[in-house]
Amino acid sequence: MESFPQHTQAILDRINTVIDGKPEAARTALTVLLAGGHLLVEDVPGVGKTMLARTLATAIGGTVSRVQFTPDLLPTDITGVSVYDQARREFEFKPGPVFANIVIGDEINRASAKTQSALLECMAEGQVTADGTTYRMGTPFMVVATQNPVEMDGTFPLPEAQRDRFTARISMGYPDADAEMTMLADHGGGSPLEGMRPVVSVEDAARLVAHVREVHVSDVVRAYVVALGRATRSHPQIRLGASPRALLQLQAAARAEAALSGREYVLPDDVRAVAVPVLAHRLMLDRRAGTDSAEELVRAVLDEVRVPAEQAPGTR
Template sequence: MTNDAAPLPIGDFHSLSRAIVAAIETVIDGKRDAVELALTTLLAEGHLLIEDVPGVGKTMLARALARSVDCTVNRIQFTPDLLPSDITGVSIYNQGVGAFEFTPGPIFANLVIGDEINRASPKTQSALLESMEERQVTVDGRTHRLDLPFTVVATQNPIEMEGTYPLPEAQRDRFMVRISMGYPDALAEQAMLRTRESSSPLERLNPVVSLEQLNDMIATVRDIYVSTAVERYAVAIAQATRVDAELRLGASPRATLQLVRAAKARAALDGRDFVLPDDIDALVVPVLSHRLIAAGRAAGGASSEGIDAIIRRILAATPVPLGVSAEAPR
């Protein structure tokens, strides 16, 4: 984020966010929850993982989010023969100057779309680890900073699909949110047949927010107030996952941090300058579910639906702080 970014009045933030949602919904029909979660992730400076079967609009959502903001965008098609250097870039010897020069890869953009990320080998997937966490790339011992804001929006097919590799735990933990698109309802699918017969609505989508405005929106989210009670609530949920008998791997401290960051973005999208426990409740499944591993998964343990049920059980057993809305922001 640039140094001159400044928080916006919450009303101006809300107007810009509604404009982005409206723009994306000209392309994605009947998926308001998925659209808002994608925008929440972008504004919280996180990374988004969209997992579902082929053909339900995963890549379309990623491209619509990218085109709604006037920023640099690169797309990487992950394939089994993709190399780490195809993502990060390479140093090439320049005979004219007698030295190696770094040629940046497609990871150098404000928004990177990683299509079918789990069709590449774990070695190639690991090329994203440093960039997603530290916003930098190290090649041949030299570190290159990425421009901010920087967000990866990756799509993946379910691991049961042919030709896929499971994402390593360290990779999954770097994604702030995982969402599933799901099939459209009958009316939305019928509308799609009419509106996309001659052209794609994505071709008509123009940016509605500048890069400067996006930076100001991110600064607004950073400035959202989180009470001590809400912080304790998020920590209690995360710690409960680490001792639950049905889970072999609980939520990491990074997960707790990203849960609170996402909750701040959701509060701002809802027109508030403070976080409520409801924001945590609404985001705990999409933020935590892809990070947790059920006990006995190697022997055919819980599916993603089973993990979601475990999280909801933990959430129901965690005491909710009262009177948070009455607390004065800083």
């Protein structure tokens, strides 16, 4: 796809003009979009989590919806509800906000586990089933959810099955002093999203995602992905390791990383580049692990598993 580098760079440039000093977060968000996955953004309030999601949504065009998660939110408030039409004497399905190309779930861990779980089918299969009828989502479809650290008041931990649906998790962190100076100078007069137009169309975004699926992955690289996953399951400090779904999403993210690097094939370095954000949030640590950082354990696994030699395209 000849326009791939131009389109992806335009999206990155747009995000970086709004989110100052966070190029890694911008690249990871784009990587997840290209991988056909979903992104979880975790950090304290006010560091730009929702702004990152809205900027990505605005950059690619298409439809955008936002759900503010609260303790009283119901599952049907997300997926939709069947309403009886008296004139037609039949039930009619009224789609919820999940039926959009980009769904922004703001503070997802302020809702109950039951409401959070309403997203499971949507995120895993791109569809909603209501009253025995299945309704497909649009293409592309991506959930960008933000959450506050679980230590904060009024939060509920995400269920394991829900965390496993997110392709990657990132933390924004505070910007450095220079980035905050730029933010105050450029964005102090209003929202930076006012008047902003998409840099690619939703059809272009769908083609970018389809192109990434064609990136070649050799058997040697697949074996490396499997070895990493199995190493998390047997690690003495990890109680629950990476699931098979996690390995599928690790491969998809590595494909996107390779495409962003200008290649049509995946290298082990692409897998290593995305391993921490893709795997860390899925792990459940042993209480005797001696660390609270799943990221540290993923890096330890990366150090322990032998890296295979680079594979040229077409190599098995």
